[in-house]
Amino acid sequence: xxxDLVDLKLFTHVAEASSLTRGAERAHLSLPAASTRIKNLExxxxxxxxxRTSQGVTLTGPGETLLAHARRVLKQLEQLTGDxxxxxxxxxxxxxxxxxxxxMSEFLPAVLRTYLINHPDVYVDIxxxxxxxIVRAVQDGTIDIGIVAGNVRTEGLQVLPYRRDRLVLVTALxxxxxQASEMAFAxxxxxxxxxxxxxxxxxxxxxxxxxxxxxxxxxxxxxxxFEAACxxxxxxxxxxxxxxxxxxxxxxTMSLKIVPLTDEWAVRKLQICIxxxxxxxxxxxxxxxxxxxxxxxxxx
Numbered sequence: 001x002x003x004d005l006v007d008l009k010l011f012t013h014v015a016e017a018s019s020l021t022r023g024a025e026r027a028h029l030s031l032p033a034a035s036t037r038i039k040n041l042e043x044x045x046x047x048x049x050x051x052r053t054s055q056g057v058t059l060t061g062p063g064e065t066l067l068a069h070a071r072r073v074l075k076q077l078e079q080l081t082g083d084x085x086x087x088x089x090x091x092x093x094x095x096x097x098x099x100x101x102x103x104m105s106e107f108l109p110a111v112l113r114t115y116l117i118n119h120p121d122v123y124v125d126i127x128x129x130x131x132x133x134i135v136r137a138v139q140d141g142t143i144d145i146g147i148v149a150g151n152v153r154t155e156g157l158q159v160l161p162y163r164r165d166r167l168v169l170v171t172a173l174x175x176x177x178x179q180a181s182e183m184a185f186a187x188x189x190x191x192x193x194x195x196x197x198x199x200x201x202x203x204x205x206x207x208x209x210x211x212x213x214x215x216x217x218x219x220x221x222x223x224x225x226f227e228a229a230c231x232x233x234x235x236x237x238x239x240x241x242x243x244x245x246x247x248x249x250x251x252x253t254m255s256l257k258i259v260p261l262t263d264e265w266a267v268r269k270l271q272i273c274i275x276x277x278x279x280x281x282x283x284x285x286x287x288x289x290x291x292x293x294x295x296x297x298x299x300x
Contacts (some may be wrong), residue, residue, distance in 0.1 A: 148270065161270075162272050
């Protein structure tokens with residue numbers, strides 16, 4: 001069975017617009033030409049892909065399946081085009097990575113430094129995301145490597161152990177909560193918080209944790225980096241929940257108290273997720289191997 005890229009692009013446009021006319025316009029085709037292409041596509045696969053109504057078109061079950069695969073194929077082609085352009089500019093490889101907040105701030109900088117010294121011609125594209133979003137990105141081929149935390153479903157992926165991620169409460173030495181030896185997150189929500197910006201993964205994680213308690217976090221200030229957040233906490237403007245490694249590093253130079261959180265979600269194991277290690281380019285497999293080596297013996 002042969003699929004034409006023009007047909008896949010057209011079908012995607014039609015499905016997203018719920019209209020053959022608007023889909024044809026987006027694909028820069030005449031309506032008769034678009035209609036013929038869709039008809040030929042349906043004949044080729046042997047099933048109806050679109051249901052036509054007076055309001056437009058809707059996808060059939062097979063149409064939904066084709067749309068999912070078409071999006072994946074077109075996305076991969078976009079990535080292929082970008083990667084080949086980078087090769088022409090001297091880049092020899094491109095690795096895409098999504099990671100959670102702690103991995104981004106605490107563990108990956110040292111690993112990436114070692115990797116890039118040994119692979120100067122490889123471009124690493126890395127972004128912070130929530131664990132469920134990371135898993136989906138690995139599953140649909142948007143990224144090569146994901147680092148996730150907690151009990152997230154990873155069906156169909158290869159999963160390797162990495163590190164341990166602990167979130168802790170951080171307060172000023174004079175704050176009332178600084179006297180606690182440990183604390184539940186619920187008991188912190190009557191106080192003002194210093195937090196990360198809305199788009200950060202840890203913001204979304206804490207927002208969900210408070211929502212599960214049917215509470216809201218009282219954000220006093222939201223700021224873009226952990227050092228600035230710790231300085232605000234030190235000044236007793238508010239409290240914060242930070243990765244333990246980050247908190248302990250800044251506590252060496254600031255007057256901060258670190259209070260362990262008793263919630264189960266505060267301690268999580270990080271995992272490396274990939275679709276298929278053997279299918280990765282050699283330079284991407286080497287990054288996976290370096291991450292695995294970095295995590296050996298660090299989960300206890």
